[in-house]
Amino acid sequence: MREIDDASTLKAWLDGGARDPVAVQSLDVEPFAAPLVTANLDGTVFLGCRASRDLAGAVVKQGALWFSAIDDFAFPTHRAHLYTPDELFEGFDPGDPRGYAATFDYRVFEEYERHGRERTPSILVSLARRLHDHSITDALEETIEGRAVVAIMGGHGMERGHPMYAGVARVSRALTRHGFLLVSGGGPGAMEATHLGAYFAPRDDRELDEAITLLAPRPKGASPGKEYADPDWLHRAWRVRDRYPIPAGREAEALSVGVPTWLYGHEPPAIFATRIAKYFANSVREDGLLSIASHGVVYAPGSAGTTQEIFQDVTQNHYGTTGLVSPMILFGREHWTRTRPVWPLLEKLADGHLFKELLALTDDETEIVRRIRMYDPELYRVTG
Numbered sequence: 001m002r003e004i005d006d007a008s009t010l011k012a013w014l015d016g017g018a019r020d021p022v023a024v025q026s027l028d029v030e031p032f033a034a035p036l037v038t039a040n041l042d043g044t045v046f047l048g049c050r051a052s053r054d055l056a057g058a059v060v061k062q063g064a065l066w067f068s069a070i071d072d073f074a075f076p077t078h079r080a081h082l083y084t085p086d087e088l089f090e091g092f093d094p095g096d097p098r099g100y101a102a103t104f105d106y107r108v109f110e111e112y113e114r115h116g117r118e119r120t121p122s123i124l125v126s127l128a129r130r131l132h133d134h135s136i137t138d139a140l141e142e143t144i145e146g147r148a149v150v151a152i153m154g155g156h157g158m159e160r161g162h163p164m165y166a167g168v169a170r171v172s173r174a175l176t177r178h179g180f181l182l183v184s185g186g187g188p189g190a191m192e193a194t195h196l197g198a199y200f201a202p203r204d205d206r207e208l209d210e211a212i213t214l215l216a217p218r219p220k221g222a223s224p225g226k227e228y229a230d231p232d233w234l235h236r237a238w239r240v241r242d243r244y245p246i247p248a249g250r251e252a253e254a255l256s257v258g259v260p261t262w263l264y265g266h267e268p269p270a271i272f273a274t275r276i277a278k279y280f281a282n283s284v285r286e287d288g289l290l291s292i293a294s295h296g297v298v299y300a301p302g303s304a305g306t307t308q309e310i311f312q313d314v315t316q317n318h319y320g321t322t323g324l325v326s327p328m329i330l331f332g333r334e335h336w337t338r339t340r341p342v343w344p345l346l347e348k349l350a351d352g353h354l355f356k357e358l359l360a361l362t363d364d365e366t367e368i369v370r371r372i373r374m375y376d377p378e379l380y381r382v383t384g
Helices: 007-014 030-037 053-061 104-114 123-144 163-177 190-199 205-215 233-243 282-292 304-319 333-339 343-350 355-356 367-373
Strands: 003-004 023-024 043-048 065-068 149-153 183-185 256-259 298-301 328-331 359-361
Touching: 003 007, 007 030, 030 053, 043 123, 053 065, 123 256, 149 163, 149 190, 149 282, 149 304, 163 183, 163 190, 163 328, 163 367, 183 190, 183 282, 190 205, 190 256, 205 233, 233 367, 282 304, 298 304, 304 343, 304 355, 304 359, 328 343, 328 355, 328 367, 333 359, 343 355, 343 359, 355 359, 359 367
Parallel strands: 003 023, 023 043, 043 065, 149 183, 149 298, 183 256, 298 328, 328 359
Antiparallel strands: none
16 A cells, blocks of 8 residues: 655545555645545545544545544654654753753653653553554564565674774664664663764764764763663764764765664664654564664673574574575674673574574674675475
8 A cells, every 4th residue: 555644645646546545655645635525435544634624534434544642741653764863862952951841752761661661551642552552563574575674783882982882883874884774772871882983984984983082971880781871972972973874865875773762761772873763562673673684683791681583583484484595694703692692592492493594793894794795585484
């Protein structure tokens, strides 16, 4: 079903005479009242659109389905597009140490906690969140359509001054320059490094190094592994983004998608992601993030969450549930063989399966890029 999310396209569709059903999203349709009340709208769906009660009722009488926006919450129940950082961080004051608390993103998180997190007692809250997440999934699928998607997973506790942070950023930058769309869990640590690298893809190499130097210093007495809790964590990132804007006309070269969740809403999303698919349901977000990584997943050092993602990915590759078997590259030999000794079990699980030849354990950034680039999904399609 074709989707319409701008007024000019809706007008052209209404003027077109015989027409197939469409999904009209997040539009004020009141200006189109006259043609709507006489059109055959059988099978057409209106999602989160604005109209008077009389017009909404007339549209339903013409055969359409009408899903009203629910205005009782800080978040919209339907979006036609993914969030941008400027939308999520609307209200942020770089001069205020508590600037994040004034943002749209944080207001939604506070409401999320107030109404009950993943197990809210209110059916209205639950429905509103599901409608929101459905629209995010739809917008995400539109964003990645036709793209070679690579995910980088890794710990939220990875500090900006750690050598692996720079390594992840360089890998991401290289892959973005080769035309891959980089995605991550959209939070701090290794996830932020993923988007930082993609963000700097259109810029000179030395500028990424300069940016990391500006990001790395931490306040005196800051807790190890909790850099996202520093009062100036977001402020440092904002200063870097202001100092190094994406060159005009080259926005597509810096595209990356963060996929965070309000379940971890105390961790601000990575502002270097140029598009943000933020969810309420963490389970939908995690499985979906791995499912869209059609050209492989790189696993930087992490803890329980990253380990869980490795085995979720193994399950997808083992059973071919996405229709593809794709690369799994563990970045950090010491970490994945000694600190978190996942690699030996992973090799054992892969015995006798097609995905074994797509496994790799390495410290070499160029090897990661080479393996992703040489992967041909047509050779690894799962049928039957």
